[in-house]
Amino acid sequence: MSSQSAAAPAKLDGAVLKIAGVVVLGAIMSILDVTVVSVALPTFQKEFNATYAEVAWTMTAYTLALATVIPLTGWAADRFGTKRLYMAALLLFTIGSVLCATADSIGQLIGYRVLQGLGGGMLMPLGMTIMTRAAGPERIGRLMAVLGIPMLLGPIGGPILGGWLIDSYSWHWIFLINLPIGLGALIYAQIVLPADRPEPSESFDFIGMLMLSPGLALFLYGVSSLPEEQTLAANKVWIPMLVGAALVIGFIFYSFKPVHPLLDLRLLRNRNLTVAAITLAVFTVAFMGAGLLFPSYFLQIRGESTLHAGLLMAPQGIGAMVTMPIAGVLADKIPVGRTVPFALLLIAGGFYTFTQVGTDTSYLLLCGSLFVMGLGMGGTMMPIMTSALRTLTNHEVARGSTLLNILQQIAGSVGSAVMSVILTSELNGSPAIPGVTNPETGAPVTEAGLAMAAQSDPSIAASIPDPTLIERGLQFAADAFANTFTVGFVLMALTIVPALFLPRKHEESHLLDDENVPPVVLH
Template sequence: MSSQPVAAPAKLDGAVLKIAGVVVLGAIMSILDVTVVSVAIPTFMEEFGATYAEVAWTMTAYTLALATVIPLSGWAADRFGTKRLYMTALLLFTLGSGLCATADGIDQLVAYRVLQGLGGGMLMPVGMTIMTRAAGPERIGRLMAVLGIPMLLGPISGPILGGWLIDSYSWPWIFLINLPIGAAALIYAQVVLPKDRPEPSESFDFIGMLMLSPGLALFLFGVSSLPEEETVTADRVWIPMLIGALLVIGFVFYSFKPRHPLLDLRLLRNRNLTVASITLAVFTVAFMGAGLLFPSYFLQIHGETTLNAGLLMAPQGIGAMVTMPIAGMLADKVPVGRTVPFALILIAAGFFTFTQVGTDTSYVLLCGSLFVMGLGMGGTMMPIMTSALRTLTNHEVARGSTLLNILQQIAGSIGGAIFSVILTAQLNKSPMVPGVTNPETKEPLTEADLATLGQMKPEAVANFPDPGLLERGLDFAADAFATTFMVGFVLTALTLIPALFLPRKREVAHLNDEEKAATPVIMH
């Protein structure tokens, strides 16, 4: 007589896919909202009579709220249960969306975006926890591929949707569209998600919260101010970054003392989680930072509309859709260390084209390169997260997904700020145009400024004495984008270094005692 564990089902069954549907709805709302709002900034400036710096807080406030609440997600998921917490997050996000649509001033809109961020920050880590527990360790790859679809398509479809809603209707609709989706997700979650089994024995780490949440918020505030101030020596940049960094570093040393820390850094003793975290951080800084500039290149150099710029990004999403299901299946069968490096090579190959861009670079070449990058993206992010979470116990998954989400949020914010600063610094090297000022602000213009103004508002420069300045400025601006993309290409290539340390042998999923006892056996 012998016994052996029954293998987990090879395919995702209907019950698991229903749970995945709830999480995907929440992820779509959370991720789309970031990119949809980004295309509305010019509209907000005109509607509220605000400066760019004031309007940019509609993005920054949302990011800061995310950073503040994400560390609480792991503890709250254990304490109150994932279903209850996820539905609360959905309710906050949907309520915040409705309030944003009613804002009649920029200050109100920023405040309502904070409420949105408090809900949105919990949707992704709690959703990942729900899906991972539902699928079991043997099917994490396929289930994470399902969650990866909105994570990759959000940045592509957001500008398209936002441009269409603003052009066809009005700006409140970029928020009102979340109301029916949020209501449907709440009903869906109530029906489909399993009943909670919270673990109220854990105490809340108040000291850790007082260090980590404000520390992350202050650090990201300083980073977010960097593009506007253009120098790290500005008080608004270095002071909050320093205070935030000191609080976070203090938390790192403190977090090993309490039995239940707010963020469980003990998980980094797991080699797979550590290597995957480093790979994910470097990749996110490189790709997400530089990737935000792709639509700007089409807008400023080629003079495309916001809607067309979004449509030109579609090949990247199509490429990701092709490889993501394949990568999800492979992640459950083939060690990610044997697949992710090849996906990164595809991304780097597509990226290289953008290091050579000019004013007349072929759209066929650019869209083809974006498609190749999408193929690589589909085989990168979700397999890395799968590798990180596969060997964690059921109880550790909530903490592990929280850790990964914080890391991704910080890396994305830092990447966006770094590449904005690099591009701004390159554009500022453009020579001034003697005797020429901005028709609206009356400030002096560089050749690059003049070229951008000519693309966005041709009528504003129709009477300028030297039309050749526009062409020279466009050439200069295109070179600035190419230089910035070169930094992204190099960082993407450097991601291969930690990726080579990802598992190259089949990973053994860890189970806790309760799970082992519950595993059925076949008697012979």
């Protein structure tokens, strides 16, 4: 281990915390923009006279842009330097946010969301690289705990902030709020980020880019179309999924040939990185996929407002805030293989409650379960990241974090699509109301569909002569949510299996052992 790392103080000093502040600001903007927009979809439908399937692409387009640009981040960080690239990503994201607020049509909004995603996709992997180099291997666990803050604030603060801005002002402000935050982050970054020198330019892997970026975008496009089409047989689903998968598989075989591939899969020879990546992928599919449905349960089954649904989700974040700082310290002292499996057991225990939800399940029980899940979440994601990055050299960190971020994007998209398909399929099994059809699609209206619509629109409930119809429909819908959560619970329990293979002994870190990396100067 280098003398530099050996001399690193045990606690995070002021210089490192200032750098962490810049990275957290950027990550908060990027992650918040996913959850804030999710509560604005009904507003977009009214404003742009669009269908739900059309406005849903405001979220999907952002995710596709993230997946497309993330593979380029590792190469670009080496070529241009992390500070310049991070500031460029902040600027691009901020400009995209302002343009979103000026959109006059749903098509324009989707296009501007792509621009936002191109900037946002680089913020997280670059931020992880900057923070990891600044702290050194002995403090990476505590630093990852700091980076976990935006991971918590996104799911908690997004629905609350989005609901408040839309109700009190207008939908434009969910994007305009990024302008002062983005400008502040740019100034802050210029002042406190380390002055790094770009490394000698490596040859850019154009062939890899032509396979991986379009491949990821096409595959995730097909996956994201699944909830809308409801079948793998739809051309909009299977054709892009097949072509995208073929391009990605082709890239996997090709990537071992170039000296400097776009995505360095050779890093997977590192056992710790591979085990952590598998654990992270299964965890993300289960938790992020089903986790997006928790607010929907409160909105559609319990009839809560957007703001109240967001507040009901807060116990999960509070629980994570309790354990995340502790987990960060422990990750630097105790091998994560001895802590993460227990944290996953907590999540699974809290998750189980949601497999039993009904139309009147106690909020005290649900909020208590979310708190327990939060306790487990605080001890899971960042320690896994710590395990993955600890044994990489300084030169490998940018590419390692890029690999993990791509994996998270794919797993999150797949998890969301799968859970949405399962829920929709369950809801479609509800009895149809004789003689009643949807005026837009002509499809029969089910008891569950009408009951959930009545929860959000009192005028619909007042026009239904048979009140037992709403009761039956809500009960069926609640059962559909419970069955979907059961799938998430099983996947969460399965996450414990790869977690058992995480390191159970301390291994020497090689983070600062790369002699080719110039020293980082902290201001």
